[in-house]
Amino acid sequence: MASWQVQEAKTKLSEVIDRAISEGPQTITRHGKARAVVVSIDEYEALAKKRRNFVDFLIDGPRFDIDIERSKDLPRDIDLE
Template sequence: MAKWQVQEAKTRLSALIEEANKKGPQVITRHGSEHAVVLSITDYRALTDQRANLKDYLLGGPKVDDFEVKRSRDRGRKIRL
């Protein structure tokens, strides 16, 4: 990933967008630390379309409608207190 300083990203925004479209994500730094990433719309959609809704994820699991638990009839042993 290419790195751009904030000042350079401001002045060359068109070039930054083109690079994101052609070469992939572009990192924007401020004072040497990474602060933001510019993605192409294709990359962005690929990331966000994969995320499933939590409700759909939970409801999409295996069905347990016929789940039956067999319990032991054993009541344990008698002890004297």
């Protein structure tokens, strides 16, 4: 993955975008640390499609057959005196 310093990315933004389309994600660094990534719209849409909300995750998740049975014993008597 190519890496660009912020100043260089600012002055060559068109090239950063073109490379994101042709070569893949482009990393933007500030003070030597990765701070952002530029990706093509196709790659972004593919990543965004993979996201599911929590409810869908639970609904589509694995099924467990759990047999839970409630005790049929009556409650015990308590002397409140």
